[in-house]
Amino acid sequence: KSFFDAGVKVTSHSDFPANETCPQDPFGIMEIAISGQMLLSSGEMSPVFDAEELVTLDQVFQALTINGAWQLGMENERGSIKVGKWADFVLADRDVFDCPVTDIHKTRVVSTWFEGEEVYKAE
Secondary structure, three states: OHHHHOOOOOOOOOOOOOOOOOOOOHHHHHHHHHHOOOEOOOOOEOOOOOHHHOOOHHHHHHHHOHHHHHHOOOOOOOOOOOOOOOOOEEEEOOOOOOOOHHHHHHOOEEEEEEOOEEEEEOO
């Protein structure tokens, strides 16, 4: 949050987990960034980490999309849905902006589109 507040372009990713309980998907990462908690291997939720540094859903969404494209120098081609850009996006089974924060990690990808072509479809 302090970086966003200072005007820094924050980026995030869904790369390799820091430990066995860290989510490897952007939806789990979104939930942690907003709530400060993650699901532990015991099945319980962790204590809240750095409550003063929690960000909004808009901020973490931006960090995972357009800011990541900017970091790669591709913000004019990718990172947002806009006429003239590549159609890279996922369709999800819920609207993460309209569900309880504690359910964001339950979101599943229905299909993935890359450069306008469907490359994944859930069974």
